[in-house]
Amino acid sequence: MPQRFDKAEALVDEILKRLGNELVVGLPLGLGKANHLINALYHRARANPDISLTICTALTLEKPSAKSELEQRFIGPLSARLFAGYPDLEYARALRSGELPSNITVREFFLQPGGWLGVPLAQQQYTSLNYTHALATLLRWKVNLILQLVTPGETLTDGQPARYSLSCNPDISADLLEQRQRGELRMLSVGQVNHALPFMGGSADRPASDFDLLLQGEEYEFALFTPPHSPAATKHHAIGLRVASLIVDGGTLQIGIGSIGDAIAYALRLRQQQPERFRALLQRLEQQDSLQDRHCHPFEQGLYGVTEMLVEGFLTLIEAGVIKREVEGKLIHAGFFIGSPVLYQILQRLPASTRAKIAMMPVSYTNSLYGDEPGKRQARKHARFINSALMVTLTGSVVSDGLADAQVISGVGGQYNFVAQAFALDDARSIITLPATRTQAGKVSSNICWQYPHTTIPRHLRDLVVTEYGVADLRDKSDAEVIDAMLSISDARFQPALMKQAKQAGKLPPAYRLPEHYRRNTPAQLESSLRTMQQPGELPAFPLGSGMSVEEEDLAQALSALKTQIGSKRALLQLTWQGWRVSASSRQQVALKRMKLSKTGGLREGIYRALLLATLPR
Numbered sequence: 001m002p003q004r005f006d007k008a009e010a011l012v013d014e015i016l017k018r019l020g021n022e023l024v025v026g027l028p029l030g031l032g033k034a035n036h037l038i039n040a041l042y043h044r045a046r047a048n049p050d051i052s053l054t055i056c057t058a059l060t061l062e063k064p065s066a067k068s069e070l071e072q073r074f075i076g077p078l079s080a081r082l083f084a085g086y087p088d089l090e091y092a093r094a095l096r097s098g099e100l101p102s103n104i105t106v107r108e109f110f111l112q113p114g115g116w117l118g119v120p121l122a123q124q125q126y127t128s129l130n131y132t133h134a135l136a137t138l139l140r141w142k143v144n145l146i147l148q149l150v151t152p153g154e155t156l157t158d159g160q161p162a163r164y165s166l167s168c169n170p171d172i173s174a175d176l177l178e179q180r181q182r183g184e185l186r187m188l189s190v191g192q193v194n195h196a197l198p199f200m201g202g203s204a205d206r207p208a209s210d211f212d213l214l215l216q217g218e219e220y221e222f223a224l225f226t227p228p229h230s231p232a233a234t235k236h237h238a239i240g241l242r243v244a245s246l247i248v249d250g251g252t253l254q255i256g257i258g259s260i261g262d263a264i265a266y267a268l269r270l271r272q273q274q275p276e277r278f279r280a281l282l283q284r285l286e287q288q289d290s291l292q293d294r295h296c297h298p299f300e301q302g303l304y305g306v307t308e309m310l311v312e313g314f315l316t317l318i319e320a321g322v323i324k325r326e327v328e329g330k331l332i333h334a335g336f337f338i339g340s341p342v343l344y345q346i347l348q349r350l351p352a353s354t355r356a357k358i359a360m361m362p363v364s365y366t367n368s369l370y371g372d373e374p375g376k377r378q379a380r381k382h383a384r385f386i387n388s389a390l391m392v393t394l395t396g397s398v399v400s401d402g403l404a405d406a407q408v409i410s411g412v413g414g415q416y417n418f419v420a421q422a423f424a425l426d427d428a429r430s431i432i433t434l435p436a437t438r439t440q441a442g443k444v445s446s447n448i449c450w451q452y453p454h455t456t457i458p459r460h461l462r463d464l465v466v467t468e469y470g471v472a473d474l475r476d477k478s479d480a481e482v483i484d485a486m487l488s489i490s491d492a493r494f495q496p497a498l499m500k501q502a503k504q505a506g507k508l509p510p511a512y513r514l515p516e517h518y519r520r521n522t523p524a525q526l527e528s529s530l531r532t533m534q535q536p537g538e539l540p541a542f543p544l545g546s547g548m549s550v551e552e553e554d555l556a557q558a559l560s561a562l563k564t565q566i567g568s569k570r571a572l573l574q575l576t577w578q579g580w581r582v583s584a585s586s587r588q589q590v591a592l593k594r595m596k597l598s599k600t601g602g603l604r605e606g607i608y609r610a611l612l613l614a615t616l617p618r
Contacts (some may be wrong), residue, residue, distance in 0.1 A: 001160070002211040009041035011215050013188070015041070018212075019144055021050050026138055026146040026176060026187075028382035029110065031338045032169025034192035035087040036220045038167055041147070042090045042104065049103045056138055060092050061225045061338075070562075070608050078228070082341070083546065085223030085431035095121050100526045107132055107141075110411030117407050131335075131414040132367045135175050145188045148173055150211070151197035164211065166204040167197040167359070171308070171335040172311050173287070174203040174362040186588045188212050196224050196225060198347050202333065202359030202391040219452035226341050227545040229312075230265075231557045232259040234426065234527055235435045237539040238468035240267040241282050241418060243386060243431060245294035246464065246471065250325060251382030252428075254418055257311050257339075257547035260388055265313025266543035269320040272298045275540070284529040287517065290471070301325055308366050308414040310334035310358070318354060323538045326357065327379040335363040335414075340547035367417035369424055381588050383428035386430050389456070390565040391447045392433065394483045394502055395444070396462030396474045398432050400506035404453040412456060418459050429475075430463040436491040442568025448486055450501040465489065469521040479507055488518040497518065541617075552590040558591070558615035572611070579610030585618045 005011040025041070038055065045053035063083040066072035094100040096119055108122070109129040114123040119402075129137055152161035166173055179185040193216035199205075240263030247253065247268065255261045271278040279296045279418065286294070305314050314332055317323040323331050331354075338345065347355060369376050371474070390409070391399040400415055402408045422430035437444050447465070462474040463484060473483035483502050484517040487495055495514060502508040530539065534617050546553050561571030565571040584592060592598050592609060 001208055002214045002424070004160075004214045004216060005573065006215075006217040008036050008220065010216055011037065011213055012040045013045050015134075015145065015190065016044070016051070017187065021048075022052050023145055024054045024141055024143045024144045025056060026172070027055055028148055028169040028170060028173055028336075029058040030145075030169065030309055030334070030336060031063060031225055032149050032166065032173070033057070033061075034149050034190070034215070035089060035222065037147045037190065037192050037215055038389060039087065039090045042094075045104050046101050049101070052103055054105045054107065054141070055091055056107050056143060058108050058134070059112055059338075060108060061086075062092055062112060062115060063088070064227070068566075070315075070595075070611070071559065073597075074559055075551070077594075078548065078552060080226065082226050083223075087222055095119070106412075110413050112407055113410040115292050117409065123408060126408050126411075128408075128412060130412055130416050131171075131363050132417050135172050135362075135364065138176070139185070140456070143176070143187060145190065146173055146176060147192070149194050149223060150206075150214075151195060151198060151199050152193060152204075153199055160208070162208055164191060164206055164208060164309065165197070165199040165201075166206060167200050168337045168360075170202065170360045171206040171363045176242065177206065180532055183209075188369040191215070192220060194221055198344065200358065200360040201356055202330075202361050203365070204360035214276065220591055224293060224344070225338065226344070226547060227338075228340050228552075228556070229262060229542055229544065230259050231541040231553070232263045232543055233541075233558055234530055234539065235468035235523070236260050236263040237267070238530065239433050239435070239466055240284055241278070241285060242263040242466050242471055243433060244268045244278070245272050245286075245296060246429070246431060246466075247384050248295055248382040248427075249297070249299045249301065249303075250609055251384060252338045252380045253303045253305050253317075253323070254307040254383070254385045255309075255311065256309055256387055261313055261386075262542075262544045264386060264433075265311075265316055266323050266539075268317055272320050272322045277535070281530065281533055281538075284533050286470075296414055298308060299324070304367050304379065305332035305334070306331070306383075307380050308335040308363050309465075309516055310337035310339075310360070311528055312339055312343045314542055319346070319349070321466060322603055329357065329370050330359045330502055331357040333359050333361045334365055335361060340545070342545040342547055350547055363417075365415045367421075369421060377425060380421070381427060383422065383567065384431055385427055385428070386431045386433060387415045387418060388434060389432050389447075391452055392432060392448050392465050392484045393432060393449055393451050393459070393508070394458040394498060395451070395479055396445075396465070396482050396486070397452070398457035398462075399452050399454055400403040400456040402454045402456070408455070416457060419457050419463070422463060422467065422541075423461060431466060432457070432460070432464065433466045434537050436467040436469055436489065437494075439564035439566070442565045442571035444493070445489075445493055446498070448490040448494065450505075453497070468526055469518075469523065481508070484512075487514050491519075491523075491592065492519050492521045495521075549594075551594045554587065554591045555594065555612070557617060558612050562611055575614040576607055576610045579612065579614035580606075582613055584613055588616045588618060589606075591616055
C-alpha cells in the first residue's frame, strides 16, 4: 500500500532518497498534473544544481491574462471565480520569463493553443509527436517518476481507499502503470489526492497498490481548471449543421473542443430532437442534389463515442439520446478531459449507471487500432473522426498546429491518429473543419490557401473538408478535382486569386470556371440564409452553455469581435463612431455595469463604452 504524506517537502525528500538526483518526470497532459508536487520538486531542483530535473509533459495550463485594460475588466472577475484556486505551475513561469535554471528541462509535445508563440525556450524545447507515440518517447527518455492528480474511491474499514482514479488522465499513465505491473518498467508512482476530480472508471480505476507515495491534505486540495466556452458564430453553426448531416446512425463519433465542436454537438441534438427544424436549416445551406446523400433522420440505433478528449458535447449527446450504442457495455471510451463548469455539472447529474458507461482509457486504446484490432474494427463502424484546422491548401494538405516560420501553436496531438484510422477502417471518414476566413487587425484572409510551408496532415490523406460554405469530398479525387472542390467551399472574395494560382501552376485547365452558385459564398449570404429561417433560441452563441453569466456571455461575444479588429485604427474608429451614435439597450446596460462602464469617467472610458455598444448583442 502507498506511503502517505501530508507535506509536499517530506514527500520530495522521499523521492530523492529513492531515485537520487536524476529525475525524469512524466507529468500528465492538461488537468492531471500534481501541481503542488511538481512545484515542490521544481523549487528543490532550483535550489540544488546537483539535481537534474527533466519534466516531460503536454498542455501546461495557465490562467488567462488580459492584453488590454478592457480585457482585464472582463477577465479579472471571471478569472477570480473560475481559476482563483488553481495553483500556478512554477516551471511555466520560469519557462515564459526565460529564467529556467540550466539543470531543469521542460519538454512538451502539445502546447496550450496560441499561448507559447514567441516564447523562445518553449518553442525550442517543444517535441513534435503523435499522441500515441508519446508513451514510447517517454520510455526512451527513461522516465523514472510520474506525478499524477488522483481522486479516492470508497473508504475501507481501515479508513483508507482501496482504489484511486486517474480520472481525467489515464491517457498515458495507465499504460505506464501496466508496464510497471508486468515488471517491464522501473518507475516511482506518486499521486496527489484531489477530491474535486470525479471518480471515473475504465483504465482510470486503479488499485491503491499502483501508487508508491501519496500526498493528501486540506492544503493540497484545489479547484479544477475550468475554462469557459468560446462563442459560436453563424459560420460555426453552418459547419455544425453540415457535419451533423454526415453522421451515420449506428456509427462511431469523435469530436474535439472548441466552438465548432460545440456547434456540431448542438446540431446533432437538434437532428435528434427536432428533425424537421434540422432539415429546414440544412436546406437553407445545401444545394438540393447534395441533400440526397445526407443523414437528417433521428438516431434509432444511436452512436458510440471513441475520442481522445471527452468534451461537454459528448455528455449532452448522451442526455439527448444520440450517444446510446454500447460497445462492451460502454457508451464512450475517452483518453482525457478538461472542460468548463458545464462538463462537471453534467457529470454530476448523470445517473450513476450512465456515468459508469463512460470509460476513461489510454490513448493507445482510443487513438489506434493496435491491440484487439478485430474487436476495434467491429466496434468502430461508420466512424466519423472530426478535427479542426487552421488552414487547408487547395490540394488538400491540412495545417493545424504550426506556422510558416516554424512557430508552434499547439501540437499534432491525436489528429494524425484519427485521420489514419479513417483510412484504415471500412466505411470511416476523416472530417476536417475550419472557417473559410479569419480576420486579424481588421484584415480578412482566406483559410483556404494555394500552398503553405508547414503541414500537419499531408495531402495523400485528404478526405472530407467542411467550411461554412460546404462539404468538399477529396478522397480518391485527382488534384484538379480536389482544387475544384476546395474552391467551392472557399470565400468568394478569394476564389479568383486562388483559381489564378492553380491555373498558373498547371493544375487547372485554362478554361476552367467555377459554377455561379459557388461564387455567392459570402458572410452576408450565409447570414441571410440562416437568420431568415432561424427561430428564437436557435443557433445560440453558447450552444452547450458556457460557465459564465448571461452578461459575461454577451461580453465574450463583444470582445471576440473586437479582438479581430485590434491593430486596425480605421476599424476601431468606425466601431467607436458606431457605438457613440446608439443608446444602450437594457440588456447592454447590464453588461456595461459588469465592466464598470455604466457611466464614463473620461475619454478612454467613453471609447471603451462605445466599442462595447458597437459589438454587444442588443
